[in-house]
Amino acid sequence: MTQVTTSIPPPAVGTPVVEMRGISISFPGVKALADVDFRLLPGEVHALMGENGAGKSTLIKALTGVYTIDEGTVTVAGTDHRFTSPADSQAAGISTVYQEVNLCTNLTVAENMLLGREPHRFGRIDVKAMNRRARSVLDRLGLSIDPGSSLGEHSIAIQQLVAIGRALDIDARVLILDEPTSSLDADEVAKLFAVMSDLRDQGVAILFVSHFLDQVFEISDRMTVLRNGKLVGEYLTRDTTQLTLVEAMIGRELETLDRLEHQAPTAAPDEARVPLLQVLGLSRKGSLQAVDLEIYDGEVIGVAGLLGSGRTELARLLFGADTADAGTIDVRGSRRRFRTPRSAIGAKIAFSSENRRAEGVVEDLTIADNMLLTLQAARGWLRPVPQRTRDRLVEEYIKALDIRPPDPAALMRNLSGGNQQKVLLARWLITQPELLILDEPTRGIDIGAKTQIQQLVAKLADEGMSVVFISTELEEVLRLSDRVVVMRDRAKIADRFNDESVTVAGILATIAAGGAELKEEDSDA
Amino acid sequence: MTTSTSVTVSPTFLDRVRGYSPPRRYLPVAATVALLIGMFGAGSLRYQGFADPQVVLNLFVDNAFLLVLGVGMTFVILTGGIDLSVGSVVALSTMIAASTLQAGWPAIATIIAVLVSGTLLGTLMGLVIHYFEVQPFIASLAVMFLARGLCYLISVESIPIREAGFTAFAQGSVPLPGGYHVTPSVVVAVVVFAIGAWVLHMTRFGRTVYAVGGSESSAHLMGLRVALVKVGVYTISGLCSALAGLLFAAYTLSGYSLHAVGMELDAIAAVVIGGTLLTGGRGLLLGTMFGVLLLGTIQTFISFDGTLSSWWTKISIGTLLLIFVVIQRLLTRRQN
Numbered sequence: 065m066t067q068v069t070t071s072i073p074p075p076a077v078g079t080p081v082v083e084m085r086g087i088s089i090s091f092p093g094v095k096a097l098a099d100v101d102f103r104l105l106p107g108e109v110h111a112l113m114g115e116n117g118a119g120k121s122t123l124i125k126a127l128t129g130v131y132t133i134d135e136g137t138v139t140v141a142g143t144d145h146r147f148t149s150p151a152d153s154q155a156a157g158i159s160t161v162y163q164e165v166n167l168c169t170n171l172t173v174a175e176n177m178l179l180g181r182e183p184h185r186f187g188r189i190d191v192k193a194m195n196r197r198a199r200s201v202l203d204r205l206g207l208s209i210d211p212g213s214s215l216g217e218h219s220i221a222i223q224q225l226v227a228i229g230r231a232l233d234i235d236a237r238v239l240i241l242d243e244p245t246s247s248l249d250a251d252e253v254a255k256l257f258a259v260m261s262d263l264r265d266q267g268v269a270i271l272f273v274s275h276f277l278d279q280v281f282e283i284s285d286r287m288t289v290l291r292n293g294k295l296v297g298e299y300l301t302r303d304t305t306q307l308t309l310v311e312a313m314i315g316r317e318l319e320t321l322d323r324l325e326h327q328a329p330t331a332a333p334d335e336a337r338v339p340l341l342q343v344l345g346l347s348r349k350g351s352l353q354a355v356d357l358e359i360y361d362g363e364v365i366g367v368a369g370l371l372g373s374g375r376t377e378l379a380r381l382l383f384g385a386d387t388a389d390a391g392t393i394d395v396r397g398s399r400r401r402f403r404t405p406r407s408a409i410g411a412k413i414a415f416s417s418e419n420r421r422a423e424g425v426v427e428d429l430t431i432a433d434n435m436l437l438t439l440q441a442a443r444g445w446l447r448p449v450p451q452r453t454r455d456r457l458v459e460e461y462i463k464a465l466d467i468r469p470p471d472p473a474a475l476m477r478n479l480s481g482g483n484q485q486k487v488l489l490a491r492w493l494i495t496q497p498e499l500l501i502l503d504e505p506t507r508g509i510d511i512g513a514k515t516q517i518q519q520l521v522a523k524l525a526d527e528g529m530s531v532v533f534i535s536t537e538l539e540e541v542l543r544l545s546d547r548v549v550v551m552r553d554r555a556k557i558a559d560r561f562n563d564e565s566v567t568v569a570g571i572l573a574t575i576a577a578g579g580a581e582l583k584e585e586d587s588d589a
Numbered sequence: 590m591t592t593s594t595s596v597t598v599s600p601t602f603l604d605r606v607r608g609y610s611p612p613r614r615y616l617p618v619a620a621t622v623a624l625l626i627g628m629f630g631a632g633s634l635r636y637q638g639f640a641d642p643q644v645v646l647n648l649f650v651d652n653a654f655l656l657v658l659g660v661g662m663t664f665v666i667l668t669g670g671i672d673l674s675v676g677s678v679v680a681l682s683t684m685i686a687a688s689t690l691q692a693g694w695p696a697i698a699t700i701i702a703v704l705v706s707g708t709l710l711g712t713l714m715g716l717v718i719h720y721f722e723v724q725p726f727i728a729s730l731a732v733m734f735l736a737r738g739l740c741y742l743i744s745v746e747s748i749p750i751r752e753a754g755f756t757a758f759a760q761g762s763v764p765l766p767g768g769y770h771v772t773p774s775v776v777v778a779v780v781v782f783a784i785g786a787w788v789l790h791m792t793r794f795g796r797t798v799y800a801v802g803g804s805e806s807s808a809h810l811m812g813l814r815v816a817l818v819k820v821g822v823y824t825i826s827g828l829c830s831a832l833a834g835l836l837f838a839a840y841t842l843s844g845y846s847l848h849a850v851g852m853e854l855d856a857i858a859a860v861v862i863g864g865t866l867l868t869g870g871r872g873l874l875l876g877t878m879f880g881v882l883l884l885g886t887i888q889t890f891i892s893f894d895g896t897l898s899s900w901w902t903k904i905s906i907g908t909l910l911l912i913f914v915v916i917q918r919l920l921t922r923r924q925n
Binding site for chain 1: 787791792793796797799800802803804806807808809810811812813814870871
């Protein structure tokens with residue numbers, strides 16, 4: 065590496081504090097990591113990059129002793145280690161904040177931060193000293209919460225900060241932050257970054273994982289990119305552009321993203337045609353105010369709106385997951401009443417829930433079983449899908465959606481979020497629906513899989529399928545949809561064709577304007 | 590409505606308001622205490638002599654062994670586990686005590702033998718549960734059958750205890766100011782309770798018990814010693830069962846295979862009525878004490894009445910249990 069003098073402190077090129085060599089880890093049916101090298105220098109923020117399923121979390125858990133490595137060596141500060149538990153790696157000075165908040169909500173904030181190394185006096189925990197110590201760490205993070213309060217009382221964002229506080233309290237040589245910012249707002253991220261810079265200046269090596277590229281470029285000095293469990297390379301952040309990074313992550317050129325962006329919306333539907341779905345005054349007390357909606361064949365309806373604006377409620381009513389109090393649904397001109405998802409599936413409507421983990425994935429079944437669930441349910445249990453059809457369908461969709469690993473027998477729980485989402489999509493596509501309702505299909509998945517899903521939606525629509533696409537990311541909604549429906553306060557406030565005049569700023573303004581007149585109701589809700 | 594507006598205005602203010610409100614974790618215990626006081630009020634209005642402090646003390650005298658069992662059971666349930674073996678281990682302990690005393694062992698040797706065997710059974714159960722990932726229900730069910738079977742191996746008959754030390758302990762009386770008295774068993778039980786409360790609420794081991802009950806995987810990732818705690822709580826429960834067995838042997842001055850049938854369920858009921866969540870992570874040892882006292886009060890109520898059949902004890906315990914489980918469910922649901 066050439067030394068360049070810039071405002072960013074140059075990473076000290078010295079002895080790495082952590083050196084992992086030739087790391088391999090396998091799970092049944094999945095080779096999670098294959099011969100990966102990784103090094104972490106003191107006094108740097110090192111971003112570990114890769115798509116979902118690239119092996120980032122696995123590499124971290126190998127370093128922290130959660131997983132035992134099959135092959136390879138781990139050296140921390142010059143000594144070889146073979147960690148068999150998180151306690152081992154903590155003892156070696158590695159402190160970790162995991163992706164999901166891994167704390168105990170039934171304990172107090174201070175206990176969560178200090179348990180395992182709490183101050184003692186006369187053989188008992190010194191609660192006062194513990195709360196004091198927790199207080200000082202919380203102050204560093206700019207959090208003014210009572211250390212003696214129960215953790216469960218606080219929001220996920222605060223819990224995440226408490227988890228970071230736990231990691232900070234250890235005088236760690238190595239600090240690992242796996243997606244620490246996913247539930248934080250901009251201010252909290254800024255505070256976290258300030259603390260990270262401080263620690264870096266004190267010589268702490270920080271390993272940082274984030275899906276937000278801007279954040280990675282803002283804070284990191286160096287990055288390592290993984291793809292499919294293999295090492296792609298190590299890069300200096302200041303010598304890298306976002307484009308080259310993303311290309312390294314997904315292993316192909318990014319032109320597809322642009323092509324989709326410029327894809328012209330399909331022609332406006334002919335007024336004379338019967339809509340696939342005509343919804344009039346559909347409502348449910350406390351969850352959705354009367355909504356009218358028309359969906360034509362081959363149309364992509366983007367639903368924009370903030371969390372809790374009624375997007376999901378609309379989808380659930382269309383699918384019969386909740387029952388409407390009032391309103392009608394006509395499918396191809398004939399009146400239908402959906403009391404259960406089963407009747408909606410019968411009308412060739414499919415719904416992929418935003419809550420992938422709880423309402424979609426069956427973790428203990430294989431990819432093939434997960435894909436075939438709905439088809440089998442639609443056929444009834446007495447008419448099993450013939451083995452040959454099953455094999456053909458599963459193979460076809462694994463290939464079409466580029467599901468990794470391409471092994472029908474791999475367990476769903478071992479798949480990354482993006483690949484799980486693809487399996488769920490395949491589950492519905494197999495039933496050949498006419499209307500596909502996707503609720504946040506790209507949330508929490510990496511850019512590669514995201515692009516693939518967006519392309520798939522565009523392709524399906526070209527083939528004549530209607531899609532209701534719900535997403536928090538307005539750019540994505542605009543890129544894909546023919547028509548944009550804007551929701552706010554559990555009501556539809558706008559419905560317009562997605563032409564050049566519709567912009568992200570315009571939609572935000574619409575949402576905001578809807579807010580001005582509904583402000584009174586807001587505090588009542 | 591006004592509070593929900595201030596939520597959006599200043600979250601820190603809300604946190605401060607929350608900090609001053611009584612912690613929710615005391616609510617179930619408070620409910621138990623309120624019920625206990627209510628029952629005593631009703632009892633003293635209805636029956637003469639019900640409100641006598643000695644009646645309260647007798648609750649401890651008659652339920653000393655149950656309190657000791659409850660202490661161990663609270664540890665186990667707080668980790669999210671369950672120990673069905675305690676009743677059988679009590680019976681086995683009375684049998685070991687009675688038979689070794691009959692064989693002429695000195696009392697101290699008997700006591701050590703009983704405590705060691707109970708502790709070993711508990712440790713064994715904990716090891717199986719933790720390292721082989723066996724459901725606590727199944728593992729402790731196995732030990733329950735094992736211990737009960739071992740009783741019959743020792744003797745099918747009831748064995749009387751005539752050893753001088755045990756009889757002295759059984760008939761002993763500890764005077765309290767005001768002319769009241771309790772038995773030495775009560776002193777033992779209270780000491781066990783105090784040690785248990787100290788460990789649970791003041792030490793790292795105790796806090797780790799709560800952490801494991803809250804989320805075992807989180808506790809593991811936090812680097813806490815989950816294995817030690819999980820095996821530890823069953824060891825403690827085994828030790829408590831053996832000790833409760835000794836107290837029961839002294840209380841009945843006999844060892845018998847059919848002693849303490851179903852007592853594990855009384856212990857679980859006491860813990861749950863005391864406000865500890867069966868899913869683990871929430872509850873106080875103090876609650877268990879009130880749970881035991883409440884069960885005792887129901888029995889006292891029925892014996893004072895004289896006309897009610899003893900089945901009413903079971904009916905009231907069943908009803909109470911149901912009510913408490915529902916209340917707990919509502920409390921935790923609101924928290925989510």
